[in-house]
Amino acid sequence: xxxxxxxxxxxxxxxxYCEFSGKLKRxxxxxxxxxxxxxxxxxxxxxxxxxxxxxxxxESSIGEKREEKxxxxxxxxxxxxxxxxxxxxxxxxxxxIIIRREARTKRKSIVAISGLEVFEIDMKKxxxxxxxxxxxxxxxxxxxxxxDEIVIQGxxxxxxENYLHSILAEKGLKDVKVEVVDGAVKKKKKPxxx
Amino acid sequence: MFRKFAKEDVHSRSNxxxxxxxxxxxxxxxxxxxxxxxxxxxxxxxxxxxxxxCEDKIQLYSVDGEILFFQKFEELIPTLKLVHKFPEAYxxxxxxxxxxxxxxxxxxxxCPGLTSPGASLPEAPGYDKGSVVVVKxxxxxxxxxxxxxxxxxxxxxxxxxGHGVEMIHHLGDPLWHFNID
Numbered sequence: 001x002x003x004x005x006x007x008x009x010x011x012x013x014x015x016x017y018c019e020f021s022g023k024l025k026r027x028x029x030x031x032x033x034x035x036x037x038x039x040x041x042x043x044x045x046x047x048x049x050x051x052x053x054x055x056x057x058x059e060s061s062i063g064e065k066r067e068e069k070x071x072x073x074x075x076x077x078x079x080x081x082x083x084x085x086x087x088x089x090x091x092x093x094x095x096x097i098i099i100r101r102e103a104r105t106k107r108k109s110i111v112a113i114s115g116l117e118v119f120e121i122d123m124k125k126x127x128x129x130x131x132x133x134x135x136x137x138x139x140x141x142x143x144x145x146x147x148d149e150i151v152i153q154g155x156x157x158x159x160x161e162n163y164l165h166s167i168l169a170e171k172g173l174k175d176v177k178v179e180v181v182d183g184a185v186k187k188k189k190k191p192x193x194x
Numbered sequence: 195m196f197r198k199f200a201k202e203d204v205h206s207r208s209n210x211x212x213x214x215x216x217x218x219x220x221x222x223x224x225x226x227x228x229x230x231x232x233x234x235x236x237x238x239x240x241x242x243x244x245x246x247x248c249e250d251k252i253q254l255y256s257v258d259g260e261i262l263f264f265q266k267f268e269e270l271i272p273t274l275k276l277v278h279k280f281p282e283a284y285x286x287x288x289x290x291x292x293x294x295x296x297x298x299x300x301x302x303x304x305c306p307g308l309t310s311p312g313a314s315l316p317e318a319p320g321y322d323k324g325s326v327v328v329v330k331x332x333x334x335x336x337x338x339x340x341x342x343x344x345x346x347x348x349x350x351x352x353x354x355x356g357h358g359v360e361m362i363h364h365l366g367d368p369l370w371h372f373n374i375d
Contacts (some may be wrong), residue, residue: 005278014278014336020298020303021366041261066292069356073295 015042019074020079092118096177097164101157111157113164114149119171123148124174134159157182195252195266195361197300199368203249208372210243210255210257218243218255222263222270235277236262237261244252246374256374264369269326274365278336285321287347287359288314291332297339298366303329303351303359322345327359339364345370 005014010030011021015038018027023120031039097115099150115121123140127150131138138155161180168176204265210218219237223230237257246254246261254264262276277284289303290312296368297303308315312332323346323365329339341359343350350358 002232002279003281005275011366012371016334016336017298017338017365018293020294070292070295077295 006038009034011110020147022074022077024078025082093176098179098181099157099160099164100181103153109155111152111155111160112143112149113152113160114143114147116150117148119168119176121167123150126150127152130156130160130163133163195364196367196369199237199372203252205247205249207244207246210245211240215243216272225270226283229280232280236279244374247273254374259374261369261372261374269328271326271362272328274340274363274370277340281337285316285325285330286330286337287316288312288330288332294331294334297329297331297361297364298349300361300364300367302344302357302361303339303341305354305356305358308350308358309354315347315351320351322346323349326362330360331366 007013008015008018008021008027008030010027010065011018011023013021015027015031015035018024018031021027021036028039028043031042055059095118097113097119100112100114102110102112116126127138130136130150130152134152134154134156136156139151140148141151145151157180164178168178215237217235222237223233230235240313241257244256246256248254250266252264254261255270256262260275262277263272265268266269272284287308289297289307290310292310293307293313294301296307307313321343323343325342325343327341328337329341330337339361339362341361344357344360345353
């Protein structure tokens with residue numbers, strides 16, 4: 001009895017509404033790859049741009065002029081969206097993640113990760129994963145610049161770096177820089193305190 | 195209603211008692227009688243309904259990680275995910291192609307968009323002011339929004355000016371993108 005509805009993997013709308021999402025190009029590709037028969041139904045006979053417009057006109061009732069305007073607006077929106085996405089991607093690629101180790105008392109240290117907020121990573125969740133992964137305390141707190149950072153108790157810098165690389169690769173952002181700053185140079189030989 | 199809605203607006207989450215779940219189901223059926231045949235499929239007896247209380251006294255109900263309906267005051271309102279699964283059960287109005295763009299950006303629906311040739315309204319007596327309607331679009335199968343009538347459908351036909359449907363929930367709004375975990 002219940003209908004199974006396909007939702008576009010790109011814009012999350014039902015495929016019929018992809019044209020209004022501003023991501024039509026990528027939606028079309030996705031649909032063709034994942035639901036070829038639906039793609040046929042929606043976009044058949046629309047290979048050439050001109051043909052598409054006339055095809056839609058035939059079944060639309062809002063008049064040629066308004067249809068044309070709508071078409072134009074949609075194209076504009078699409079261009080805007082694409083620009084925005086490009087900007088966002090560029091921003092992501094140009095920003096970097098900083099992993100910093102800070103000294104605490106004696107042999108203890110903490111690891112602070114900042115610069116994650118650009119990448120749409122849920123900090124709280126990530127903190128929880130770290131906590132269970134390394135069996136240690138981990139929390140999200142504000143740093144000196146009033147930005148959120150993840151603070152992990154204990155020296156787990158290398159593991160964190162590896163893990164971050166793996167989740168970035170999963171998101172398709174392999175080229176993002178991860179900078180490691182060691183704020184607590186090990187003072188094994190020198191005696192502590194002065 | 196969901197123009198701004200994010201994780202921060204969630205106050206509490208709790209599982210619903212099975213007796214409350216039963217009464218919820220019967221309430222849903224009494225509001226939308228056609229749901230009766232599929233209600234056990236939508237909300238299986240063994241499933242756990244979760245109640246998510248949010249800002250502004252909005253309450254969301256989810257089943258198996260999917261928000262199926264919500265309520266602000268008395269009335270239960272289905273989400274679009276639920277509407278898409280079983281579209282026949284709800285009172286429906288249709289807008290023309292030109293209106294889709296504006297509806298998807300969250301505007302209230304104006305009367306002319308409901309009365310033009312591409313749109314359709316139910317025959318008289320139609321629906322009363324204040325009832326919740328599902329909004330469909332010309333040449334499209336699935337619905338794109340849920341709204342509340344600001345005047346009765348007969349008034350929309352005769353006056354044909356101003357706001358006709360108040361937007362509650364539309365494709366692409368924060369509730370649509372809302373992910374409960």
